[in-house]
Amino acid sequence: MFDTLSDRLTSVLSNLRGKGRLSEADIDATCREIRIALLEADVALPVVRSFIGQVKQRAKGAEVSQALNPAQQVVKIVNEELIGILGGETRRLNLAKNPPTVIMLAGLQGSGKTTLAGKLARWLAGQGHTPMLVAADLQRPNAVTQLQVVGERAGVPVFAPEPGNGVGDPVDVARRSIDEARRAQHDVVVIDTAGRLGIDEEMMRQAADIRDAVQPNETLFVVDAMIGQDAVTTAEAFRDGVGFTGVALTKLDGDARGGAALSVRQVTGQPILFASNGEKLEDFDVFHPDRMASRILGMGDLLTLIEQAEQAFDAKQAEEAAAKIGSGELTLEDFLEQMLAVRRMGPIGNLLGMLPGAGQMKDALAQLDEKHLDRVQAIIRGMTPQERADPKIIKGSRRARIARGSGVSVSEVNDLVDRFFEARKMMQQMAGRFGMPGVGGGRRSKKGKKGKKGKGRGPTPPKVRGGFPGGMPGLPPMPQGGGELPPGFGGGLNDLPPGFDPSKLKFGKK
CATH class of the missing domain: 1.10.260.30 (Signal recognition particle, SRP54 subunit, M-domain)
Structure with a gap:
């Protein structure tokens, strides 16, 4: 998804290599090219302005002018500001002190919410939890059946007392699911709610009623990373109408420009917790801002590669x-x-x-x-x-x-x-x-x-x-x-990409 943006930023920053000193004109030209690259990637204009302002201010300061390698210092600044836009540090789920932990999913129709519910439940099971899926989407035809199929593939039980297809009360189903989870000793409940067509007041009210009935520990806004600027508008509407504590991005494997992913966190103020980058249930992981920024700048993602190898x-x-x-x-x-x-x-x-x-x-x-x-x-x-x-x-x-x-x-x-x-x-x-x-x-x-x-x-x-x-x-x-x-890779230990922490690598047996 970020290929085009990555190519542009890598090309812009590579033009700085070999320069022993950077003039204000060099910095202005670089920031102008970065601005164009971000706008072409469909990043929201307020986010672009904030980002460029911070980069330009830091690049013209002492940390670059007094650096031994000014070009790599600019790369470091761009990387750090990109991490800031994406949320800074990785944010983990807030788990309840007294189980079950309740996670409510909300979002537009077609955003991949039901599939993401299965992916999240499978991931939670891999973390040692005993999750249960809840079919509270009683509006969309066959939504309950779809969740049951996804749950079976993920190896996770599904609470579905109502057939759906317009029959049943989703608020009552959500409320009863908590009692069922306690009875069956499930420590996490993932509630799949009905999707919305745009900004639907009735559906927004239903989501708010479910939220009030179950008091979720986390309310995740599921957003399709391919819908561009509409993602920001919809996220703001959900934030004001229902409220959410985190974002889950889907379809990161698509060929869209990806600006939504860079905009949602900055505009709504809520962190991106998870990212889905494929159709398979295992194509799902925690969202790491530093790793995503490194990949966008063409510096790779060695930590994720090592973690996947450890699992396989x-x-x-x-x-x-x-x-x-x-x-x-x-x-x-x-x-x-x-x-x-x-x-x-x-x-x-x-x-x-x-x-x-x-x-x-x-x-x-x-x-x-x-x-x-x-x-x-x-x-x-x-x-x-x-x-x-x-x-x-x-x-x-x-x-x-x-x-x-x-x-x-x-x-x-x-x-x-x-x-x-x-x-x-x-x-x-x-x-x-x-x-x-x-x-x-x-x-x-x-x-x-x-x-x-x-x-x-x-x-x-x-x-x-x-x-x-x-x-x-x-x-x-x-x-x-x-x-x-790419800039920042000269081959030595001092040339590792900015933000890369070798101490996080897991060597040897535990």
């Missing part, structure tokens, strides 16, 4: 695979397991897009076809267990049989096997030189004895929980070099 990878399997890399015993079976774990994290293009400088490789990322990975998976599954364990035995006749069984050409089987051997050899060399988690970092002396600990050829990298021990020989080759990295 089995730590024990990862350590075993890492040990096999160092000994040269990595098999195609191991590679298949690692590839499946990577695919559980989401589309490959989205994952690589979280890496710093990914914006410079857009053409290459666009060529990453998920169907290619399907073919790789089919080829490996077409092998016998013995062939996966010992790929050296896969000769001509076996390759022809595998190709026929997996529906691909012999050349594709040859390519996969050849790349696997190349990747395994390269990973083994890297493990010997730098040390690998679970392998050890010492090198052998000329007499064949292991050298002293810590005297290997290079520093042993930290053990990353849920890392990527396997290579990806099945992927199409990536181009060498990706153009210039």
